[in-house]
Amino acid sequence: MFKPINSMTKIGLIMLLFLSVSVMASGKNMGMQSVAVQLSGTTLSQTMATASTAQAAAAKAEKQQPAVSHADYDKIDPEFKGIGPGNNTVPFIIALLVFALATVLGRRKKCKMPKVMMLVAFLAIAYIGKITYVEARALGRQQGYAPVQPIWFSHKVHAGQNGIDCEYCHVDARTSRHAGVPSLNVCMNCHNQVHKGSVSGTKEIAKIYDYLGYNPKTMQYDKPAKPIKWVKVHNLPDHVYFNHAQHVQAGKVKCQECHGPVEKMNRVVEYKELAMGDFCLDCHRKRGIDTSNPYYKHYKFKELKEKQGIDKITVDKIGGADCSSCHY
Numbered sequence: 436m437f438k439p440i441n442s443m444t445k446i447g448l449i450m451l452l453f454l455s456v457s458v459m460a461s462g463k464n465m466g467m468q469s470v471a472v473q474l475s476g477t478t479l480s481q482t483m484a485t486a487s488t489a490q491a492a493a494a495k496a497e498k499q500q501p502a503v504s505h506a507d508y509d510k511i512d513p514e515f516k517g518i519g520p521g522n523n524t525v526p527f528i529i530a531l532l533v534f535a536l537a538t539v540l541g542r543r544k545k546c547k548m549p550k551v552m553m554l555v556a557f558l559a560i561a562y563i564g565k566i567t568y569v570e571a572r573a574l575g576r577q578q579g580y581a582p583v584q585p586i587w588f589s590h591k592v593h594a595g596q597n598g599i600d601c602e603y604c605h606v607d608a609r610t611s612r613h614a615g616v617p618s619l620n621v622c623m624n625c626h627n628q629v630h631k632g633s634v635s636g637t638k639e640i641a642k643i644y645d646y647l648g649y650n651p652k653t654m655q656y657d658k659p660a661k662p663i664k665w666v667k668v669h670n671l672p673d674h675v676y677f678n679h680a681q682h683v684q685a686g687k688v689k690c691q692e693c694h695g696p697v698e699k700m701n702r703v704v705e706y707k708e709l710a711m712g713d714f715c716l717d718c719h720r721k722r723g724i725d726t727s728n729p730y731y732k733h734y735k736f737k738e739l740k741e742k743q744g745i746d747k748i749t750v751d752k753i754g755g756a757d758c759s760s761c762h763y
């Protein structure tokens with residue numbers, strides 16, 4: 436005879452088994468991470484991402500920095516909260532409990548509404564399945580990651596309100612693989628004059644002087660300088676090759692297409708899910724290469740268009756979809 440609740444228990448157990456196997460297979464060191472989840476309140480997937488060594492080092496650097504009140508970050512731009520999968524730990528546990536409860540209650544002989552219980556258990560399992568899918572997809576990726584930085588440096592204040600060009604600070608974006616983060620000397624081009632900000636007063640700008648060993652009163656660098664440890668936000672896995680010059684200079688791709696509206700952010704957040712398919716390849720399959728680039732003149736774009744009606748050569752046609760272009 437078919438016993439609905441019994442079958443549900445079995446399905447549930449199989450789901451749980453599948454879940455734990457998949458988590459064990461993909462999560463590298465769960466023990467450490469679950470502690471991290473509690474400590475930092477970041478999402479399951481983000482903490483998975485911290486497993487990569489660079490990120491772990493960054494997290495350590497973040498901890499070592501003196502405690503700063505960066506509450507201002509999120510107060511001022513709430514629209515950049517909630518990007519990424521969010522923290523699913525609590526809903527996951529609740530759904531698990533609901534499932535367990537519905538199963539146990541439904542199995543009791545006295546139970547008056549076993550069908551309702553079965554439905555509840557089924558819905559809970561479906562919800563767990565959804566969370567599993569979302570978290571599994573985000574594994575190793577870190578959309579929504581927005582670490583607190585050692586200085587309250589705001590792109591909104593600089594690139595937005597003061598209109599400073601991205602490449603004034605990220606000078607290497609056009610010429611090299613890495614866009615790079617400016618040294619504090621670049622900040623001093625302005626901050627030897629500007630001592631006060633409208634949000635943080637003198638507090639945060641004073642940190643620049645502190646790191647550089649600069650005394651704003653005497654205008655001398657008379658103290659020992661210390662290195663600043665910005666926390667890296669974007670970080671592709673080590674097996675991927677990505678080059679800024681290729682995109683910014685040759686490809687004429689705007690920073691914002693990949694990084695989102697940085698000029699509106701007080702705290703940089705990884706805006707897009709930097710996924711191979713939906714991000715990199717999706718663009719490479721649609722985007723045409725720059726027809727004015729003399730390097731591609733052998734394509735004879737004008738002739739192609741007139742004779743064959745082809746109006747663009749997409750990036751995948753020049754090798755942008757070959758595994759070896761992006762993977763070592």
Ligand code: HEC
Binds near residue numbers: 584590617694698702
């Ligand atoms: C006044 C200098 C300055 C300007 C102008 C500036 N940035 Fe930055 N940028 C920084 C500093 C310093 C950091 C490191 C601290 C941080 O992440 O907030 C940074 C970090 C970043 C990051 C995150 C890097 C990482 O760790 O992954 C991105 C992306 C970025 N900037 C993009 C932009 C874009 C796009 C613009 C133009 C709209 C821009 N920046 C303008 C100084 C600047």
Ligand code: HEC
Binds near residue numbers: 605615671690691
């Ligand atoms: C085609 C997408 C794309 C464009 C366009 C792009 N970036 Fe990036 N950017 C990335 C990716 C992907 C990473 C992570 C690279 C890694 O981990 O190796 C990154 C990393 C960064 C970093 C962290 C430091 C570094 O170089 O790894 C900064 C800063 C940055 N980008 C700034 C910029 C600025 C400024 C522009 C525009 C001038 C820009 N990016 C244009 C995709 C892009």
Ligand code: HEC
Binds near residue numbers: 617621624626629635
């Ligand atoms: C091209 C000029 C320029 C450069 C370069 C520059 N800043 Fe600024 N910064 C300003 C101006 C102007 C303000 C004041 C904005 C305001 O009125 O709040 C400011 C404000 C600030 C503030 C206070 C923000 C607030 O509103 O409380 C901090 C912190 C800061 N800058 C850090 C940095 C750091 C770190 C760098 C180097 C990575 C840097 N700045 C580079 C022009 C610059």
Ligand code: HEC
Binds near residue numbers: 723
């Ligand atoms: C918004 C569009 C866009 C996105 C997103 C994008 N690219 Fe590209 N990519 C381009 C364009 C345009 C070119 C062609 C540049 C040129 O003309 O050489 C290119 C070229 C390349 C090339 C050189 C291909 C070749 O064989 O010449 C590599 C490698 C590459 N991209 C890697 C990446 C990776 C890795 C990512 C994801 C992290 C990425 N790209 C995301 C637009 C994009």
Ligand code: HEC
Binds near residue numbers: 576671715760
């Ligand atoms: C345009 C650049 C690009 C090309 C071309 C590309 N990849 Fe990737 N690949 C990436 C990026 C970026 C990641 C890491 C981000 C992610 O998790 O999707 C990645 C991740 C992977 C992963 C790890 C997946 C995971 O979940 O950890 C594998 C395996 C992989 N690629 C295989 C391939 C194969 C096979 C090809 C050729 C058919 C290929 N890639 C072509 C950019 C590329």
